[in-house]
Amino acid sequence: MNLTLLDRAQLEAMVLEPSIVETEPLRCSESLATDILPPAADGRSVRLRHVLAAAHELLVRVASQAIQGRCLLGSPNLVKDFLKVHFAGAERETFVVLFLDAHLRVIAVEEMFTGTLTQTSVYPREVLKRALAHNAAHVICAHSHPSGDAQPSRADEHLTQSLKSALACIDVRLMDHLVVAGSACVSFAETGLL
Template sequence: MSFKDLPESARPREKLIAHGAAALADVELLALLLRTGTAGKNVLQLAHELLERFGGVAGLLHAHTDDLRSVKGLGGTAKRAELAAVLELSRRALAERLRERPVFDSPATVMQFLQSHLAARPHEVFAALFLDAQHRLIVLEELFRGTLTQTSVYPREVVTRALHHGAAALVLAHNHPSGTVEPSRADEQLTRALKSALALIDVRVLDHVIVAPGRALSMAERGMV
């Protein structure tokens, strides 16, 4: 079943044209991308099923292609490619904003950018935003990957990458697959160790952001950096 089979008032395309994209729920925006459902299931039902199965938009867009291929209605490559393209466009738009102005001119953009890269990962990933002297983004680099519960982070490697990029400052970041964003004692200890190591080469640690699906926490805002 496609959009034309739905009542006009329930069609996301017409709603978007009348009220703008912000008026649409996640399921409606996803339905616009999918365009058609499957036999016995309209496109809104398919979109809802996908969001439920993958834990929301972030989980769906970070899902492995093999996971998407197993879903009836996403067997073809076209829809999977479109979902991947939308995510990449979003990432690039956020990255452009962070390269144009100091990161703390738009802290919400920093959070969104980090969530789009890290929040839905099934294992811990430790990354850093390398910043220039004006605190504009040079690059986001994933440095270490771990298990569901911990990541081994080596300060020497972080220092090496900061020198490689000619960074003047960093925003550290990692995800918590458990869903909580509360910093652990190990997170606090790691932040202090990295601050000390990077201070030796005159590189500042501005923040350490912890992300999970739908949430993020700034350790700097907590007075922990």
């Protein structure tokens, strides 16, 4: 079952009425429940995995809706809190981009790249294409560090500079790049790396 394809009502039904959850295995889900729970041994375990996965998917969707249209000027903690929810339980590095308008309001949030435990390939060209598609004036990039260490690597610093340069060519400003590891979050802008 691919939870990302379910609508909100279907996800809510899975959480609120767990007795009706099918025992079909979860597929194509990067949720916390599928990554940390042991393999399902019985019907109850399968239902529990489905309920937790559906709850996480709902939480991410609600957080995404709450941040859309919000002005981020003077609200760095809002972005950090959103990203902590978004990346909760991530077992693989995932790269997310927040697209902002000229008034620093969130236009869209997109998970653009997913990699392995220790790395993900990010293609600046694809970020530029999406920035143009959204008519964004600014972007904030973020990625998870499943290792638990939120300190940016040299590769993270190099990627940030590459993205900043590429985006500048199309008059889009990279506002920040954040690295999230559990409850820790490091901002390139706040640490002087951007």
